[in-house]
Amino acid sequence: MLDIRNLHASVDGKPILRGLDLHVGTGEVHAIMGPNGSGKSTLAQVLAGRDSFTVEDGSVSWDGVDLLAMPTEERARAGLFLAFQYPVEIPGVSNAYFLKAAVNAVRRHRGEPEYDAMDFLKRVKAEMKAVGMREEFLYRSVNEGFSGGEKKRNEVLQMALLEPRLAILDETDSGLDIDALRTVADGVNRLRSPERSMIVITHYQRLLDYIVPDHVHVLSRGRIVRSGGRELAHELEERGYGWIDEAQATPAAQGAAS
Amino acid sequence: MNAPTKPIEAFLEREYPAGFVTALEADALPKGLSEEVIRRISEKKGEPEWLLQWRLEAYRRWLTMTPPGWAQVSFPPIDYQDIVYYSAPKRKADAPKSLDEVDPELLRTYEKLGVPLHERARLAGVAVDAVFDSVSVATTFKKQLGEHGIVFCSFSEAVKERPELVRQYLGTVVPQGDNFYAALNSAVFSDGSFVYIPKGVRCPMELSTYFRINARDTGQFERTLIIADEGATVSYLEGCTAPMRDENQLHAAVVELVALEGASIKYSTVQNWYPGDKDGKGGIYNFVTKRGDCRGARSHISWTQVETGSAITWKYPSVLLRGDDSVGEFYSVALTNHRQQADTGSKMIHMGRNTKSTIISKGISAGRGSNTFRGLVRVTPKAAGARNYTQCDSLLIGERCAAHTFPTIEVRHPSARVEHEATTSRIGEDQLFYAMQRGLTAEDAVSMIVSGFCKEVFKELPMEFAVEAQKLLGVSLEGSVG
Ligand SMILES: Nc1ncnc2c1ncn2[C@@H]1O[C@H](COP(=O)(O)OP(=O)(O)OP(=O)(O)O)[C@@H](O)[C@H]1O
Ligand SMILES: [Mg+2]
DSSP: OEEEEEEEEEETTEEEEEEEEEEEOTTOEEEEEOOTTSSHHHHHHHHHTOTTSEEEEEEEEETTEEGGGSOHHHHHHTTEEEEOSSOOOEEEEEHHHHHHHHHHHHHHHHTOOOOOHHHHHHHHHHHHHHHTOOTHHHHSEETTTOOHHHHHHHHHHHHHHHOOSEEEEESTTTTOOHHHHHHHHHHHHHHOOTTOEEEEEOSOHHHHHHSOOSEEEEEETTEEEEEESHHHHHHHHHHOSHHHHHHHTSHHHHHHHO | OOOOOHHHHHHHTOOOTTOOOOOOOEEEOOSOOOHHHHHHHHHHTTOOHHHHHHHHHHHHHHHTOOOOOOSSOOOOOOOTTSSBOOEEEOOSSSOOSSGGGSOHHHHHHHHHTTOOHHHHHHTTOEEEEEEETTEEEEEOSHHHHHTTTOEEEEHHHHHHHOHHHHHHHTTSSSOTTSSHHHHHHHHHOOOOEEEEEOTTOBOSSEEEEEEEOOSTTBOBOOEEEEEEOTTOEEEEEEEEEOOOOSSEEEEOOEEEEEEOTTOEEEEEEEEOOOOOOTTSOSEEEEEEEEEEEEOSTTOEEEEEEEEOOOSEEEEOOEEEEOSTTOEEEEEEEEEEOTTOEEEEEEEEEEOSTTOEEEEEEEEEEETTOEEEEEEEEEEOTTOTTOEEEEEEEEEEESSSOEEEEEEEEEEOOTTOEEEEEEEEEEEOHHHHHHHHHTTOOHHHHHHHHHHHHHHHHHTTSOHHHHHHHHHHTTOOOOOOOO
């Protein structure tokens, strides 16, 4: 259970998240939509522990633990995974080495035996097949020269390998062709379980046809301004965000949104 | 990309573990340089007259020379009268004949530095010459090497025991007047290592020298000479450390390598002289001339260096490719942090036909470090079919460091093929965040990136040194998957 209360975060003194509340129950899938620049990626990165963002106020509790007090890598080892909107290239470091180091860091934390090279290869090859990645991607540098879609698949591969308790997918569907979209959605659905929670950030209701969310939220100007079921996504697709911004301007609507 | 934040800085703030001082009584000359001082150095070492004259000639040349001003380094002028040119740990009566006679305090020093002379002698199969300030204090495995006709000893001993070899080769690769620092070294050099591998002999173990500067205000001017006779093969390693002191100390070494027909010399360095503190106070000035001469056909000289220490590094290990089909190689990792400055690179001079050379340089700058690659590839008019490949990569950590590259290519034969590639990249906060989001620590992430960056060079190091070099850079060996 993830419980975000009154979260305020800024970058270089500029406020971005402005009193955000969100509750994600264990086993639930929540979709977050919202206009460009509204703070979706900021929320994802604050939860993951990027220290270029400053938390000014509020709290985040994760299964009763103060998430904001945990170092970035501890959050990851404890099962928080972020699929990046813009996956980062690390030249000179092979994807295989990176993935193995990550998987073993998490396994160590869980008290599971580390994979040796053989076990790891067996596992990673199986997962790669499932997300439609060729083996050569193991031996290339992390994300270097990967196409947009290949980078996103590599994120899903990492998610599958790390088996997170809380997965945050930041526009993992953007820039994907229709087949890739299905593969990504399948990857997510395979991980869906009563023990796992997911936050899926997207601009397109299309993704939500494949990954059916329990709740849909609209993030605007640093807050959740509307929450609803899947039908909210359809409504947004038809009407855009303008009507919500207008509604938000009246105090009554604001109260209702949180 | 954002400015890298705390994790990188913490990683770079590591302490210098070799910075302690050994309390020993020293037999030292007073500060200052003159013909008189040179005579006394020569006398202390019991040198023959020809060598004294050779030194004096170098000194007279040096007096007419000025320090090179072209390097991308800056430091206040050095007062050459304020340096001690000879300092040796006091000995009981004569030079120690075996390790058992070496001052235990000295043995402890090397042990602390991770070069246990006794243990290595027994276990690791690496022969070590330990040079402390101005003199060699111990050389291991001499007997076993002697059985193959291999000479591995201190330079001073070589002068006594194999004067004909010293006289034949000394100064033939780096002449006395080659440059300002080489001339100074030729005048005052105190000790260093000497290696001779006879015809057709493949040296059965790694040879290594461990240089240690201990005494205050002392310069270390070592001189190393390695000769691989026809068809001989040798791999030689050197390591260096010094105590932490607020004053700068000068280290001006000369290394000469001679490879005769079909011979092969592999020379590896892990240089970890005290770099100064984070504000740039103290540290070693490492002004070194290293040159190899592929004198015979099909000879092969390879330099590998991992340079992490010194306040200032000025060195360009070079190869003169005289013999037809000879091969020269240079693999370098140079790291500058805080206020360290490095101006380093290589020269490959192609004179023989079908000669080949490779230069791989990896510069890492962090803090306010400055890292310059300077390369020269020269193909002379007789060097038909010469080939060179140069690759020069810079990695920046943080926003305040600098990297420069100055490649020079002079080709005077139409059949030559010379290739040059260069890249610059930066470790970004986004890369660290990405790795940490996957459960790695910032330190692991930096190590992983640096290690990936240096991979091509580390694989050239002998196994034992690769591990030490990795540790030095705070990196863990990148496990090969599959
Ligand atoms: N490092 C930064 N420096 C300055 N401004 C930033 C920084 N990071 C984010 N911002 C600003 O914060 C706001 C929210 O950005 P964020 O990336 O969270 O938006 P988003 O909702 O994910 O948008 P999109 O849908 O386009 O991905 C934007 O106005 C952005 O310019
Ligand atoms: Mg975004």
